[in-house]
Amino acid sequence: MKTALITGATSGIGEACADLFAAQGYHLILVARREHLLKDVAKRLEEKYAIETKTVVADVRIHDDLSYGLETLPAQWKQVDVLINNAGLSQGLDPIDKGNVTDWDTMIDTNVKGLLYVTKIVSNWMISRKSGHIINIGSIAGQEVYPNGNVYCATKHAVDALNKGMRIDLLPHGIKVTAINPGMVETEFSKVRFKGDEGRAKKVYDGLEPLVANDIAEAIWFVVSRPAHVNINDMLIMPTAQATGAIIKRN
Numbered sequence: 001m002k003t004a005l006i007t008g009a010t011s012g013i014g015e016a017c018a019d020l021f022a023a024q025g026y027h028l029i030l031v032a033r034r035e036h037l038l039k040d041v042a043k044r045l046e047e048k049y050a051i052e053t054k055t056v057v058a059d060v061r062i063h064d065d066l067s068y069g070l071e072t073l074p075a076q077w078k079q080v081d082v083l084i085n086n087a088g089l090s091q092g093l094d095p096i097d098k099g100n101v102t103d104w105d106t107m108i109d110t111n112v113k114g115l116l117y118v119t120k121i122v123s124n125w126m127i128s129r130k131s132g133h134i135i136n137i138g139s140i141a142g143q144e145v146y147p148n149g150n151v152y153c154a155t156k157h158a159v160d161a162l163n164k165g166m167r168i169d170l171l172p173h174g175i176k177v178t179a180i181n182p183g184m185v186e187t188e189f190s191k192v193r194f195k196g197d198e199g200r201a202k203k204v205y206d207g208l209e210p211l212v213a214n215d216i217a218e219a220i221w222f223v224v225s226r227p228a229h230v231n232i233n234d235m236l237i238m239p240t241a242q243a244t245g246a247i248i249k250r251n
């Protein structure tokens with residue numbers, strides 16, 4: 001039986017991955033901050049797929065809490081086959097001169113430092129077993145920059161660099177590293193970006209068919225289910241109606 005560790009499993013892409021990996025028989029370690037949602041996801045998947053789960057309620061930005069939550073897992077749960085570094089967010093959409101410093105800190109601390117903290121712990125578990133696959137959720141925002149995307153784009157460019165760096169550093173240990181870079185996916189992402197403003201969040205997807213979280217989960221499953229000698233370095237997945245970060249066809 002295999003185990004996947006998914007950060008940001010209470011919503012969107014992370015939750016869709018949890019569902020799909022559970023359907024494939026994986027045991028799951030699920031990480032996020034909202035405890036009630038995390039427990040609901042775990043219970044639902046245990047009942048639906050007869051798998052086992054562990055939940056770690058932690059903020060990936062807080063190294064000591066995260067480290068305690070992961071390092072105190074029972075030894076058999078540290079045999080992680082797949083790590084999905086998915087927890088992440090955008091805050092605000094302002095030009096650089098009007099940016100909110102707290103928003104910048106939140107994005108950098110979550111998308112870059114949080115991903116690093118999780119990776120350091122789990123890669124050591126993988127190294128001791130000489131196998132594993134790390135999936136980093138980047139973005140089209142990590143491939144190009146769009147107006148007012150400044151700091152969010154910078155964090156996802158950092159994920160792209162870290163993805164490449166991890167692949168080099170973990171090569172001697174037989175660990176695969178892949179970046180999955182989505183375009184627009186309708187999740188809680190825009191609601192979080194606009195701090196609960198549902199109307200503004202909805203407008204992002206007006207007149208086009210965005211990706212859904214399961215589209216990304218399926219791509220991740222494709223990547224993970226390749227033969228041992230095949231690694232997909234990265235994958236850019238867009239809605240048909242989106243050509244670049246900012247060029248979108250709306251009805």
Ligand SMILES: NC(=O)c1ccc[n+]([C@@H]2O[C@H](COP(=O)([O-])OP(=O)(O)OC[C@H]3O[C@@H](n4cnc5c(N)ncnc54)[C@H](OP(=O)(O)O)[C@@H]3O)[C@@H](O)[C@H]2O)c1
Binds near residue numbers: 089138186
């Ligand atoms: N949606 C898009 O258009 C899109 C496009 C490209 C890339 N992405 C990337 O895809 C990833 C998933 O986003 P999504 O679209 O699925 O958004 P989402 O529905 O808002 O889900 C984000 C998840 O991350 C978790 N999270 C956020 N901050 C966290 C923290 N400090 N500690 C632990 N968990 C945290 C949230 O859980 P809690 O709130 O419970 O902690 C939630 O489960 C992100 O990295 C995002 O940048 C999204």
